[in-house]
Amino acid sequence: MKRARVAYAGAIHEAVPHHQGVQLADGRVATEDAVVWLPPFEVGTIIALGLNYADHAKELSFGAQEEPLAFLKGPGGVIGHRGVTRRPAGVKFMHYECELAVVIGKEARKVRRETAMEHVAGYTVANDYAIRDYLENWYRPNLRVKNRDGGTVLGPWFVDAADVGEEVALQMRTLVNGQVTQEGNTRDFVFDIPYLIEYLSAFMTLSPGDVILTGTPEGVVDVKTGDEVICEIEGIGRLMNTIAGDEIFGR
Template identity: 40%
Template sequence: MKLLRYGEPGAEKPGILDADGTIRDLSGLVPDLAGEVLHPEGLARIAEADVSALPRVEGDPRLGPPIAGTGKFICIGLNYADHAAESGMDVPPEPVIFMKATSAICGPNDPIVIPRGSEKTDWEVELAVIIGKKAKYVSEADAMDHVAGYAITNDVSERAFQAERAGQWTKGKSCDNFGQIGPWLVTKDEVADPQKLKMWLTVNGETMQNGSTETMVYGVAHLVHYLSQFMTLHPGDVISTGTPPGVGLGMKPQRYLKPGEVVELGIEGLGQQRQDVVADK
């Protein structure tokens, strides 16, 4: 299934994409795509519904993030060996964990907002793992039982805030509209192997990133297992699993986003995003 949320920010309704690519309204069946709805039993109830009988959503509504109620937005740094190399850093012996504020979350086509004082706003196409079932101390063998599905994220980053000022990475990762998610939550039954997905990103039509989840250092199952040893993962939590090479930081000379530019990105089977770059007011 391809699950989504549509409507104005803060007033999104749950929906599902039918076989023809038409949005169907799920609000008569579930209150939102959050909490227990993302549990295997909740997703099974949606799967049993006659999608063709659900109300059609007319027009071209804004898409919001495909899940609501996210408690944790967990990011994995340097999880592609070639990206670590372009960043001038070693592959870590364990996953590097940092958090992105949930207030950064926005829809897949909402603009990238360059914050005040920024000179180094960068792009990062990433595979997001959406938790559907509570995970605490889970084994790697059982980890995938706790995954609801997958989505695209753009882990937008302000590199000067992230690395050139004192403290941790969080403040360079958490500005408003630095966390586009979507367009859909694609349930895991539609993704044969999350470690074999092509991914790409362009700026103004020029290809910047062209990689594959196949080159991840730590795969999805290991990350869910690993994180669950340190914190309980809850339905709606997002794990953004790292980016392949091609970010602006790694270019010579470095290249960063400017107002008026357009970023497009996609992952095989998960759709694509398009974002206008604007300056914060």
């Protein structure tokens, strides 16, 4: 089942897909552009993975990882489908990252990989922007690269884990202004979902609503003010947002 959270007519609603846009829990139907799209669930801690596709690591001239490169993201960075992400003036290279977002459904503490998938509630699409100008070094992504207001887009749909199944092998791609610039498949993870849950839960408790961003494949390109970026993941959804300059953010 696919479901979303949207703001409409002064209230927040759960919604499901409808051929005219979305259908609210009370039965009303609204077009996609008549609602404000929110992240499709209450977001907890965000754990992001870097270099979790070998082709992307090679693209950035980095070798294979012995263990996951993980870091945390603050809640202020999250926006929903059709949101706007800021490109600061003077930046030379800012790129999207199409990622499968894994949503935790029940507390995970010292979980073994054999039972790890029991802790997954479902999935959504993420677009986690990065500004390479600000990168200090590959093993320590700093705050300005990965914790930017409005720099992490989630949605539009939350999809139940049961609808995806145990074997998560999903085709994914990114389009910039209608042109395909990135393609990959989640079967190419360096560290798969059960491994990540076992690894993370060994030293931190994962709670319902926590999100694991599983990394992006090769094919990242610089995005400019005015660009429309769409991230698609098979069976999960089609996440769109646009890039804007400092002026609309009052910077």
